Each structure stands twice: as structure tokens, then as C-alpha cells.
Amino acid sequence: MGSERARGRARRTLVAWLLGVTTIVAADAVAYAQSKTERDMARALMDEGDAKVEKKDFAGALRAYRAAHAIMGVPSTGIEVARTEEKLGHLVEAHKAALEVANMPVKPGEPKPFTDAREAAKQLAAQIESRIPRLTVVVRGVPESAPVEVKIDGALLPSEAARAAQPVNPGKHEVSAAATGLPPVSKEIEIAEAQRLQVTLALGDAAASDDGSGNAGRRLSPLVYVGFGVGGAGLIAGAVTGGLSLSRAGTVKELCPAGTCPTQAALDEATPVNDSAKTLANVSNVAFALAVVGVGVGVAGIFLSGGEPKKSPEATSVRLQIGPTGIGLVGRF
Structure with a gap:
């Protein structure tokens, strides 16, 4: 908790420094808030996020940090979004947010907290990557060349990626598949951190022969x-x-x-x-x-x-x- 307070004080110092900036090169203006009102709002949102983190209200903290980052768009706000996503178990989103911060271009004369946040984001992204589960969906009952709609939690996967391992967050997910002329099928699965899981969905005749346990139905001679x-x-x-x-x-x-x-x-x-x-x-x-x-x-x-x-x-x-x-x-x- 002491480290959280220390980071909060560092952010408040940084925002105060930004508020004191009166002349910014036009090319760099987009890296900082566009007006004093926006900077004040971002500072208030960061303070709100810090307070919610101390109360373990990570969902509320994430909303506040996201709003502040949408205004500021700087490494020191983005890293808090990534850290809070990770606390919530949103490893995929945390990894993406950390990479975005790590890849932010360095601005001439930027303050040290920006550099520190960028470095912290690189380390966080590397640490999270190995913890992200991977889910592979195998669809039986249709030719490999046939178009198949595969969804994870209702989100349609691009056709070129549908048969590849998908990064997902730990926990429960609903996986579904559908093809033209065949009734859709779905299955609820649960996956743990770092797990590699393959799920088979059977369509058409393959579904009819499935014994319900995930194995192909055995036909008696x-x-x-x-x-x-x-x-x-x-x-x-x-x-x-x-x-x-x-x-x-x-x-x-x-x-x-x-x-x-x-x-x-x-x-x-x-x-x-x-x-x-x-x-x-x-x-x-x-x-x-x-x-x-x-x-x-x-x-x-x-x-x-x-x-x-x-x-x-x-x-x-x-x-x-x-x-x-x-x-x-x-x-x-």
C-alpha cells in the first residue's frame, strides 16, 4: 500500500509540473492536456483512481484511470491502466495496455516519470505475457476450407485466426461455432493462467455421433x-x-x-x-x-x-x- 501512495504522490507532482508549463512546442502539445481545465480534470481522476485502489475497488479505479488517460495520453497515466487491468485478472487487456505505453514515442525533454513509466510498462508486459492462457477451437464436421463462424464470449474471430490459439483471460468462457446450413453449437469452458487448452466443437453429423464427453461416438459393428x-x-x-x-x-x-x-x-x-x-x-x-x-x-x-x-x-x-x-x-x- 505504501508503494501505491508513493506512486500517487509522484503522479500528483508530475501533474503539478504539467500545470506549470505555459509554453509547449506545438508539435508536442498533443502529448499533454490541451487546456488547464482538462489537466485539472485528469489530476482529479488520477486522485480518484488512487483512492479507489486503496479501497481495493479496482473496477472503479480502472474507470478513473482510463478517463484520465483518455485526456492525457501519457505513459504515467497509461501504466496505471495496465496495472489495474492486471489486478482485475484482465491479463489480455493489461498486456495490450502495457505494450501501448512501452511503445509510446519518446518526446524531447519529457520528464523522468514518463521514462520510468515506459520502462515499467515494458517489464509488466513481459511478466504478463507468460501468464496469458491460450485457447484453440477445433471444429469437426465441416471441411477445412468451409467458412465457419467461431465466437468466444460472443465475439466473432476473424476467419484467418479462427483456427489459431487465441489469448484469453483466465476464468470461464463460452465458445461457439456455426456453419451454413448447420445448427450452431456452444460449450462453456474454464481455463487457468498459463494454460493451453484445445476445445472441440462438433457440427452436423459429427455432433450426432458425439457421446457428449468430448470424444467421438463409438459405433458398434x-x-x-x-x-x-x-x-x-x-x-x-x-x-x-x-x-x-x-x-x-x-x-x-x-x-x-x-x-x-x-x-x-x-x-x-x-x-x-x-x-x-x-x-x-x-x-x-x-x-x-x-x-x-x-x-x-x-x-x-x-x-x-x-x-x-x-x-x-x-x-x-x-x-x-x-x-x-x-x-x-x-x-x-
Whole structure:
């Protein structure tokens, strides 16, 4: 706080010196206030800014310093604008203001506070530059040559700079993109000091495939639906036919205990039942084998899934067709 008061006293001394100047070369007149009234106003504004800084009212101080700098346009007023912008976290604006002061041309016979302010501005600009975050907006779903409107906090970026890293202030920002014939998309992001952040905005088909987490949507291969469909159907068919086979085998055992039929009538009755049990057992074995193959195909489909066009589950179907003497697959792919 002591340094703030010291700077305030130095500025008041400088303004008093300016007020005492009665003859200024015409070429240098624009470097100073145009009239005593304006100089008085600038001095009052600088005092107001100093008072608000002491109260930590940096927004109010910035308004006062900007107004004074608009009147005076000298390094000692400009440096206070830059310093206050930096206190508010406006690193981009602070860097720009500091560079403007640092690049102000040296006037013949200018007072030392002007030279000191110019040097301080150079140091401030260098110190702030490394702290400024950079934001890169990547737009998916449109050709690189297609015109795209990219905005940060509602401000349209020039087309030639839209794909380059943009300096922004730390904090929250809204990023949006739009292209002809496609609905606009927007995203709120937060960025820290010195951070380098890339934000992807998806338009059109790219937006439809986006899973909402910032990554491209993963498309499942039809093999997943076919494989697990066959696997599930095979398990069901194997269980059903296996159960029927065991039931028929039990009937045969009742008719012919220990594998021997006591009468011709029992043999005649047991023979077709036994044949059916064997057929169903074979069908069950085949169904379970298909279930194993189907699950394997489904797992392979998961690993092979990628960017190929996605079929809906309704477009791909498969079912087992079981007959008295065999088993088959019927499907639509």
C-alpha cells in the first residue's frame, strides 16, 4: 500500500509540473492536456483512481484511470491502466495496455516519470505475457476450407485466426461455432493462467455421433448384434432341446430298464422315443456349439467396432430354427 501512495504522490507532482508549463512546442502539445481545465480534470481522476485502489475497488479505479488517460495520453497515466487491468485478472487487456505505453514515442525533454513509466510498462508486459492462457477451437464436421463462424464470449474471430490459439483471460468462457446450413453449437469452458487448452466443437453429423464427453461416438459393428444374438439363441435352444432329450431318455429307461425291453410292445414304443432323444441331444450339442461361436463373434465385433456406419439393432436380427431332425439359422443382416 505504501508503494501505491508513493506512486500517487509522484503522479500528483508530475501533474503539478504539467500545470506549470505555459509554453509547449506545438508539435508536442498533443502529448499533454490541451487546456488547464482538462489537466485539472485528469489530476482529479488520477486522485480518484488512487483512492479507489486503496479501497481495493479496482473496477472503479480502472474507470478513473482510463478517463484520465483518455485526456492525457501519457505513459504515467497509461501504466496505471495496465496495472489495474492486471489486478482485475484482465491479463489480455493489461498486456495490450502495457505494450501501448512501452511503445509510446519518446518526446524531447519529457520528464523522468514518463521514462520510468515506459520502462515499467515494458517489464509488466513481459511478466504478463507468460501468464496469458491460450485457447484453440477445433471444429469437426465441416471441411477445412468451409467458412465457419467461431465466437468466444460472443465475439466473432476473424476467419484467418479462427483456427489459431487465441489469448484469453483466465476464468470461464463460452465458445461457439456455426456453419451454413448447420445448427450452431456452444460449450462453456474454464481455463487457468498459463494454460493451453484445445476445445472441440462438433457440427452436423459429427455432433450426432458425439457421446457428449468430448470424444467421438463409438459405433458398434453389426457383428456384435449378430454374434450375441446367435449366442443367446443357441444357449436357449441348447437348454430346451437338452431338457427334452433327457425327458425322452427317461421315458425309454422306464420302458426298457437296464437297456432291455421286457416285451415287443415295449420295444416298439421305446424305439421312436429313443430316436427322438438322440436327435434332440444332437441338436442340443449343436446349439451349445453355436452359442460359443456366437459369443466369440460378438466379442470380436466389440474390438472391431469403430467409425464404420452404424446399423441399428432393429436392422440386424438372427434366430434359430429348430426342426425334428436338425437346427438352422435364419437372419437379416
